[in-house]
Amino acid sequence: MTANRKILFLPGDGIGPEVMREVHRVIDWLTKHRGLGFEVQEGLVGGAAYDAHGTSLADETLADAMASDAVLLGAVGGPKWDDVPRQLRPEAGLLRLRKEMDLYANLRPATVLDALVDASTLKPEIVRGLDLMIVRELTAGVYFGEPRGIETLPDGVRRGFDTQVYTAPEIERVARVAFELARKRTNKVHSVEKANVMESGVFWREEVSRLHAAEYADVELNHMYADNCAMQLVRWPKQFDVIVTDNLFGDLLSDCAAMLTGSLGMLPSASLGAVDGMGQRRALYEPVHGSAPDIAGRRIANPIATLLSFAMMMRYSFDDAANAELIENAVQKVLAGGLRTADIMQEGTAKVSTDVMGDAILRELDKVAR
Numbered sequence: 542m543t544a545n546r547k548i549l550f551l552p553g554d555g556i557g558p559e560v561m562r563e564v565h566r567v568i569d570w571l572t573k574h575r576g577l578g579f580e581v582q583e584g585l586v587g588g589a590a591y592d593a594h595g596t597s598l599a600d601e602t603l604a605d606a607m608a609s610d611a612v613l614l615g616a617v618g619g620p621k622w623d624d625v626p627r628q629l630r631p632e633a634g635l636l637r638l639r640k641e642m643d644l645y646a647n648l649r650p651a652t653v654l655d656a657l658v659d660a661s662t663l664k665p666e667i668v669r670g671l672d673l674m675i676v677r678e679l680t681a682g683v684y685f686g687e688p689r690g691i692e693t694l695p696d697g698v699r700r701g702f703d704t705q706v707y708t709a710p711e712i713e714r715v716a717r718v719a720f721e722l723a724r725k726r727t728n729k730v731h732s733v734e735k736a737n738v739m740e741s742g743v744f745w746r747e748e749v750s751r752l753h754a755a756e757y758a759d760v761e762l763n764h765m766y767a768d769n770c771a772m773q774l775v776r777w778p779k780q781f782d783v784i785v786t787d788n789l790f791g792d793l794l795s796d797c798a799a800m801l802t803g804s805l806g807m808l809p810s811a812s813l814g815a816v817d818g819m820g821q822r823r824a825l826y827e828p829v830h831g832s833a834p835d836i837a838g839r840r841i842a843n844p845i846a847t848l849l850s851f852a853m854m855m856r857y858s859f860d861d862a863a864n865a866e867l868i869e870n871a872v873q874k875v876l877a878g879g880l881r882t883a884d885i886m887q888e889g890t891a892k893v894s895t896d897v898m899g900d901a902i903l904r905e906l907d908k909v910a911r
């Protein structure tokens with residue numbers, strides 16, 4: 542058995558625990574059939590943590606996250622906690638976790654599986670075979686910049702303002718993640734900003750170019766304005782491989798790219814932090830979707846986004862592309878075979894529950910083990 546992979550599970554609220562259960566089953570399978578060693582610990586986050594401890598992220602849970610190799614989170618939030626003060630709300634726990642772990646690079650893949658090509662609102666020929674990755678800077682930029690506020694000027698006119706600000710190290714570290722990823726994919730990066738109208742955009746372009754020339758000249762680098770990128774994403778998304786951009790543009794462009802695939806229940810994500818003295822990178826993996834209170838407890842949630850988030854963990858935290866691909870291929874085969882959870886149902890396919898989808902994925906994995 543290989544060294545222990547120490548994972549903290551934070552199922553959270555709503556459908557979180559339901560979809561995370563399917564990951565437990567895949568971990569059991571990997572342990573049994575692939576000889577992998579996992580040490581899985583479980584904790585509370587979000588509304589579940591608030592109900593138990595009066596805070597949406599207990600200090601002990603944060604310490605467990607810091608001590609683990611990787612964290613897998615389900616989802617947080619729901620109407621039950623609508624009246625809880627803002628600083629104690631479920632979302633506050635997740636934000637604190639991301640901040641304390643200094644997760645500065647948010648990776649959102651947009652992949653269109655052949656079986657789901659019709660789920661996109663774009664024409665099949667535009668999205669078939671799409672496989673791109675958006676790397677969004679997550680801990681700086683205009684969402685955090687100072688000064689910010691709403692004030693009344695001496696003449697009585699009110700104004701609101703935020704500050705877009707990036708330091709060279711903040712740009713360099715996220716660009717480095719993008720270049721490294723590109724080397725493992727098709728070796729192409731688009732760096733996206735608004736250098737035509739923003740000083741911070743000019744600076745972003747300078748810093749990315751400097752790093753590229755110094756260390757990543759083998760990777761194809763293109764610069765693109767953010768508005769053009771939004772247009773190109775819906776015009777011809779297959780021109781992209783890795784897109785790296787700031788917090789604000791990344792927020793918008795990653796949602797736009799996500800919808801190229803057409804289904805929230807399918808979308809995984811990873812948030813990566815700095816590499817520590819032991820060579821281990823802090824990392825949190827989570828589906829893009831929320832806690833879906835409208836369907837929680839009905840066993841109809843799609844577990845695939847969470848399973849694919851776990852596959853990303855295998856690839857990026859444990860450098861285990863082989864087992865990541867095993868999970869991704871099993872998911873593809875099940876979908877190609879015509880099984881669907883309700884959110885991705887199409888004519889001519891069979892509707893199944895969360896756990897029956899999990900059963901089918903395990904059956905596909907079993908075929909590999911035979």
Ligand code: NAD
Pocket residue numbers: 556560615616617618619620632635805806827829830831832833834835836841842843844846884
């Ligand atoms: P949502 O993603 O929870 O749900 C949007 C719609 O998609 C709903 O109709 C839901 O049923 C459906 N859906 C989502 N995931 C699905 C899945 N795996 N399978 C099948 N259908 C799925 O977004 P929302 O409704 O805007 O938010 C609900 C709660 O989740 C809120 O409290 C919000 O703050 C929280 N939220 C949390 C996160 C997170 O934990 N990272 C992200 C977004 C929203």
